[in-house]
Amino acid sequence: MAGLLKKPVKIALVQLASGSDKAANLKHAREKVLEAASSGAEIVVLPECFNSPYGTQYFPKYAEQLLPSPPSEEQAPSFYALAAMARDAGVFLIGGSIPEREVVGKAGTEEKEKEGKEKEKLYNTSLVFGRKGELLATHRKVHLFDIDIPGGITFMESEVLSPGNKVTIVDFEGYGKVGLGICYDVRFPELAMVAARKGAWGVFYPGAFNTTTGPLHWRLLGQSRAVDNQVYVAMCSPARDESASYRAWGHSLVADPMGKVLGEAGEGEEIIYAELDGAEIEKTRKGIPVSEQRRFEVYPDVSKGAVKYEEDP
Numbered sequence: 405m406a407g408l409l410k411k412p413v414k415i416a417l418v419q420l421a422s423g424s425d426k427a428a429n430l431k432h433a434r435e436k437v438l439e440a441a442s443s444g445a446e447i448v449v450l451p452e453c454f455n456s457p458y459g460t461q462y463f464p465k466y467a468e469q470l471l472p473s474p475p476s477e478e479q480a481p482s483f484y485a486l487a488a489m490a491r492d493a494g495v496f497l498i499g500g501s502i503p504e505r506e507v508v509g510k511a512g513t514e515e516k517e518k519e520g521k522e523k524e525k526l527y528n529t530s531l532v533f534g535r536k537g538e539l540l541a542t543h544r545k546v547h548l549f550d551i552d553i554p555g556g557i558t559f560m561e562s563e564v565l566s567p568g569n570k571v572t573i574v575d576f577e578g579y580g581k582v583g584l585g586i587c588y589d590v591r592f593p594e595l596a597m598v599a600a601r602k603g604a605w606g607v608f609y610p611g612a613f614n615t616t617t618g619p620l621h622w623r624l625l626g627q628s629r630a631v632d633n634q635v636y637v638a639m640c641s642p643a644r645d646e647s648a649s650y651r652a653w654g655h656s657l658v659a660d661p662m663g664k665v666l667g668e669a670g671e672g673e674e675i676i677y678a679e680l681d682g683a684e685i686e687k688t689r690k691g692i693p694v695s696e697q698r699r700f701e702v703y704p705d706v707s708k709g710a711v712k713y714e715e716d717p
C-alpha cells in the first residue's frame with residue numbers, strides 16, 4: 405500500500421541571490437528553476453521574498469494584486485512568471501513568497517461608502533503552481549515576524565502586513581500532500597502538526613532568517629518540526645547579500661523524518677537537492693510510534709476543533 409509520500413521524489417531548494425530589480429529577479433529565478441528541473445527535480449522551492457529585497461519599507465512598492473485572480477501580467481508579473489516557470493520546467497513549484505496587495509472596500513460597495521475610500525491590505529504570500537502552470541494553493545504568512553532583540557535585530561512585519569488565517573495543505577498529484585508555512589511560521593509547531601495529522605508527508609517553508617537568529621534557531625527549528633511530526637521538512641532561504649539592510653542567514657536545508665539533515669547550503673547562491681522516500685517516514689513511525697502513543701485525554705489534539713482549513717485558492 406502506498407504511504408503518505410506515494411513515490412520517491414527529488415526536490416530542489418533554490419537559494420537565490422536577488423536584488424532590487426524585480427524583473428531581473430524573476431528572470432534569474434526562472435533560469436534557476438529550469439536548471440533544477442534539468443537536474444531531475446520534480447518539486448522546486450524558491451525563497452521568501454525572492455522578487456524583492458526583504459524589509460517592511462519594500463513591501464508596498466513590490467506588492468502585486470494576486471487574488472482571486474491577478475488583473476494582468478503588467479500588474480502581477482510575479483504571478484505570471486511563476487506560472488510560466490512551473491509550466492516550462494514541468495515541475496511543482498513552491499514559489500517562495502512575494503508581497504501581495506489586496507484591495508478591500510471596492511468602489512460602489514457598502515464598505516467603500518462607509519470608509520469613503522479604497523483601502524488595501526498587504527500580505528506575505530506564497531503561490532504554489534502545478535506542472536501545467538496551474539495555481540494549486542496560496543498561503544499568506546500566518547505568524548508575522550515581530551521581534552525585538554536588543555543589540556540584535558528589531559523587525560515588525562505587522563507595521564505593514566496583515567496575517568493570513570489558515571493552515572495550507574497542498575496535494576501534489578502522484579506524490580501526496582504537503583503543508584506550507586513561511587519563515588516565522590516554523591516557530592509555531594501547531595501549523596506543521598496540523599498539516600502532518602491531516603496526512604502531509606512534508607512541510608515546506610520558504611524563509612529568510614537573519615544573522616542574529618539564524619545561527620542558533622534555523623537548523624534547530626527545521627529538525628524539530630521534522631522530528632515532532634516524523635515528516636520531511638524543507639526550508640529555502642535567499643542567498644546572503646552583505647550589502648542589504650536585512651542579511652539573510654542562508655543555509656537552506658532538508659531534514660528527514662528522523663531529523664537528519666540531508667543537505668544544507670552555505671550562505672551564497674546554491675541549489676540543494678534531496679531524494680525523499682516515503683519508506684523513511686514509515687520506518688521512523690514504526691520504530692518510534694509516537695503517533696499511536698499520544699495521550700489526547702491529557703492534552704488536546706490541535707488538529708481537531710477550531711482549525712481553519714480552507715480549500716485553495
Ligand SMILES: NC(=O)CC(=O)C(=O)O
Pocket residue numbers: 549586587588589591611612613614617618621
Ligand atoms: N524572517 C522571519 O520571518 C523569521 C525570522 O527571521 C526568525 O524567526 O528569526
